[in-house]
Amino acid sequence: MNKPSLRDVARRAGVGTTTVSRVLNKHPNISDTTRARVIAAIEQLGYVPDVGARHFRLGRTHAVSALLPMIGTPFYETLLTALHSPLEAEGYDLALFPLLGSQRVRRFRDASALAYRADALLIVSQDPAQLYGGPPPFHGPTVLLDAHHPGYHSVSFDNHRAGRLAAEYALDRRLPIVFLDGADAPDAPGSPVFVARRAGIVQTLSRHGIRPVLTVSVLPEQEGLRTAAQQIAAQRPPGPFLILSMTDDLALGLRQHLQDSGLRLSEDYLLLGFDGSAAAAAAGLSSVVQPVRAMGEAAASVLLGALSGDLSTLVQRQFLPTLREDRSTVLHADRHLNPA
Amino acid sequence: MNKPSLRDVARRAGVGTTTVSRVLNKHPNISDTTRARVIAAIEQLGYVPDVGARHFRLGRTHAVSALLPMIGTPFYETLLTALHSPLEAEGYDLALFPLLGSQRVRRFRDASALAYRADALLIVSQDPAQLYGGPPPFHGPTVLLDAHHPGYHSVSFDNHRAGRLAAEYALDRRLPIVFLDGADAPDAPGSPVFVARRAGIVQTLSRHGIRPVLTVSVLPEQEGLRTAAQQIAAQRPPGPFLILSMTDDLALGLRQHLQDSGLRLSEDYLLLGFDGSAAAAAAGLSSVVQPVRAMGEAAASVLLGALSGDLSTLVQRQFLPTLREDRSTVLHADRHLNPA
DNA sequence: TTGAAAGCGGTACCAC
DNA sequence: GTGGTACCGCTTTCAA
Numbered sequence: 001m002n003k004p005s006l007r008d009v010a011r012r013a014g015v016g017t018t019t020v021s022r023v024l025n026k027h028p029n030i031s032d033t034t035r036a037r038v039i040a041a042i043e044q045l046g047y048v049p050d051v052g053a054r055h056f057r058l059g060r061t062h063a064v065s066a067l068l069p070m071i072g073t074p075f076y077e078t079l080l081t082a083l084h085s086p087l088e089a090e091g092y093d094l095a096l097f098p099l100l101g102s103q104r105v106r107r108f109r110d111a112s113a114l115a116y117r118a119d120a121l122l123i124v125s126q127d128p129a130q131l132y133g134g135p136p137p138f139h140g141p142t143v144l145l146d147a148h149h150p151g152y153h154s155v156s157f158d159n160h161r162a163g164r165l166a167a168e169y170a171l172d173r174r175l176p177i178v179f180l181d182g183a184d185a186p187d188a189p190g191s192p193v194f195v196a197r198r199a200g201i202v203q204t205l206s207r208h209g210i211r212p213v214l215t216v217s218v219l220p221e222q223e224g225l226r227t228a229a230q231q232i233a234a235q236r237p238p239g240p241f242l243i244l245s246m247t248d249d250l251a252l253g254l255r256q257h258l259q260d261s262g263l264r265l266s267e268d269y270l271l272l273g274f275d276g277s278a279a280a281a282a283a284g285l286s287s288v289v290q291p292v293r294a295m296g297e298a299a300a301s302v303l304l305g306a307l308s309g310d311l312s313t314l315v316q317r318q319f320l321p322t323l324r325e326d327r328s329t330v331l332h333a334d335r336h337l338n339p340a
Numbered sequence: 341m342n343k344p345s346l347r348d349v350a351r352r353a354g355v356g357t358t359t360v361s362r363v364l365n366k367h368p369n370i371s372d373t374t375r376a377r378v379i380a381a382i383e384q385l386g387y388v389p390d391v392g393a394r395h396f397r398l399g400r401t402h403a404v405s406a407l408l409p410m411i412g413t414p415f416y417e418t419l420l421t422a423l424h425s426p427l428e429a430e431g432y433d434l435a436l437f438p439l440l441g442s443q444r445v446r447r448f449r450d451a452s453a454l455a456y457r458a459d460a461l462l463i464v465s466q467d468p469a470q471l472y473g474g475p476p477p478f479h480g481p482t483v484l485l486d487a488h489h490p491g492y493h494s495v496s497f498d499n500h501r502a503g504r505l506a507a508e509y510a511l512d513r514r515l516p517i518v519f520l521d522g523a524d525a526p527d528a529p530g531s532p533v534f535v536a537r538r539a540g541i542v543q544t545l546s547r548h549g550i551r552p553v554l555t556v557s558v559l560p561e562q563e564g565l566r567t568a569a570q571q572i573a574a575q576r577p578p579g580p581f582l583i584l585s586m587t588d589d590l591a592l593g594l595r596q597h598l599q600d601s602g603l604r605l606s607e608d609y610l611l612l613g614f615d616g617s618a619a620a621a622a623a624g625l626s627s628v629v630q631p632v633r634a635m636g637e638a639a640a641s642v643l644l645g646a647l648s649g650d651l652s653t654l655v656q657r658q659f660l661p662t663l664r665e666d667r668s669t670v671l672h673a674d675r676h677l678n679p680a
Numbered sequence: 681t682t683g684a685a686a687g688c689g690g691t692a693c694c695a696c
Numbered sequence: 697g698t699g700g701t702a703c704c705g706c707t708t709t710c711a712a
């Protein structure tokens with residue numbers, strides 16, 4: 001016995017398909033008695049409307065697809081949570097398509113991919129130009145989040161300025177600088193976020209005639225951090241120094257490993273991270289803060305604007321970094337010097 | 341100007357719609373010249389096939405929907421990556437629907453939800469009975485992952501036994517036990533994972549007439565951990581003790597905070613976690629290991645079996661815990677005692 | 681090798 | 697208030 005269709009329901013209830021459709025969609029102008037008959041028929045047959053058919057007919061899915069480079073970090077959890085609520089309030093559903101594994105870029109290039117069966121597309125933390133060779137296989141409102149590209153609506157974070165801010169703050173501390181760089185996985189598309197931060201840092205330092213006494217590049221894995229810590233412990237400058245870490249997560253991981261090597265935060269070294277994560281805050285880590293929630297909300301608003309068609313011009317909102325100073329960038333020695 | 345349809349292409353190329361369809365689907369028996377004409381027309385019009393219409397016509401979407409309680413942890417990243425590859429190899433696409441925010445359960449109850457527009461459904465780390473009040477609004481192959489329920493295919497982890505294993509190992513250490521319990525967010529549906537682990541731990545301990553000297557319950561947030569650490573530092577037993585932590589993440593976070601309170605791992609306390617995460621391994625944390633990758637792969641295989649219809653009986657695979665012993669459960673004192 | 685036409689499951693116009 | 701029917705874009709017999 002096959003899945004019953006709307007027509008089966010109509011036949012069973014002795015009414016036309018129009019009437020069944022009206023009942024399903026809660027239209028007015030249906031007598032209570034017919035409505036009851038239809039509902040009875042629906043229950044008897046165990047009828048469930050076919051979402052796909054409805055979408056097809058209406059030409060819209062009420063869905064937004066988000067293309068993500070990964071999941072598994074609190075950053076995306078926060079960002080997407082902030083994004084989701086406003087969308088939901090307007091009746092849109094959100095589906096996530098992370099780039100799981102490595103060679104999956106291909107998946108996004110296929111125009112028949114499930115992700116493109118949506119009313120709007122959100123490209124997160126990725127450069128559309130290198131995601132697709134040419135034009136995207138999606139023809140509908142498209143918004144970039146945590147990324148920027150001329151020709152697309154975008155909500156982004158000024159990572160270059162963030163790098164500058166971090167570097168300037170680091171310079172102010174007047175300590176030798178160790179740079180803990182984040183490397184991209186060899187098969188993943190290079191993260192524009194890292195590129196911009198790195199540029200901001202390096203350019204600012206060199207403008208002041210300073211170069212890091214040591215630069216360590218670490219893959220987004222756990223093992224790399226231990227090696228990095230050992231390297232830093234071995235090659236560190238004689239006195240206290242400041243570590244500039246590409247992300248909070250790297251900073252916190254490194255801190256743990258340095259501890260194992262006998263180096264103590266605030267005594268032997270200072271530490272500055274990026275992102276302003278909750279974990280960083282809880283750990284007393286100074287960080288260049290990114291307004292993650294606000295960015296998610298802004299993206300939702302741009303998306304909704306584009307969906308309702310009243311976005312005449314390109315919207316490109318860029319959020320600015322702020323620096324949150326905490327214990328990790330204050331030397332114990334200095335605390336005694338300045339008891340004020 | 342509207343989006344061109346297959347019919348427009350046919351007209352432009354001076355052929356029938358059948359031919360265009362055949363070219364698109366790479367059917368044989370098409371002359372090279374007509375194929376060329378069709379392809380030219382497609383490019384001139386910038387035609388992109390309508391995925392939704394095709395799905396509608398075929399009655400299948402080649403999609404699998406995964407319902408997740410959250411994202412943002414490496415656990416799901418690993419699990420889903422392992423799951424994704426085999427599915428992709430069979431031509432299936434994977435869409436993620438995390439329960440973002442709090443009151444989103446409602447979303448999953450709506451039969452017209454986007455998630456149910458798929459060929460198969462994967463319910464991850466959630467009890468279908470409490471996810472849906474009654475029967476699920478989805479009529480197709482459904483598989484539970486990291487969860488178990490009679491009447492569903494499932495791939496799960498024996499969390500109760502994991503709890504038992506942890507408790508037995510802890511008892512062997514013959515130290516007072518502090519239990520760092522994980523609390524569920526007040527609005528989230530209670531995690532069956534925690535329930536089972538907790539039961540395994542508590543039952544095993546009490547069977548041996550032991551109760552934790554201290555139980556601290558902590559929400560999945562950063563702030564709770566600091567408080568927990570303070571509480572433990574204040575109320576700890578006089579000598580060394582062992583902390584049993586509900587997850588590796590909690591264990592690692594706690595370790596950091598305890599350090600700030602002056603308590604040192606392996607000297608003042610031992611630490612045992614759950615999950616066998618990469619971060620735990622890198623940090624030398626002993627842990628009850630869950631074979632995450634294997635579980636993901638197994639789920640994919642069950643899913644594919646169900647999709648091809650050759651699953652005559654219910655498949656319920658349960659994976660067993662193993663204990664990975666590392667530095668975190670060895671006292672420094674003992675190292676000296678047993679130099680062998 | 682190619683094309684005409686039926687139809688997947690809904691919705692909405694228009695007539696009654 | 698209600699029903700007949702065209703149609704959304706595509707795939708697939710069936711016949712030529």
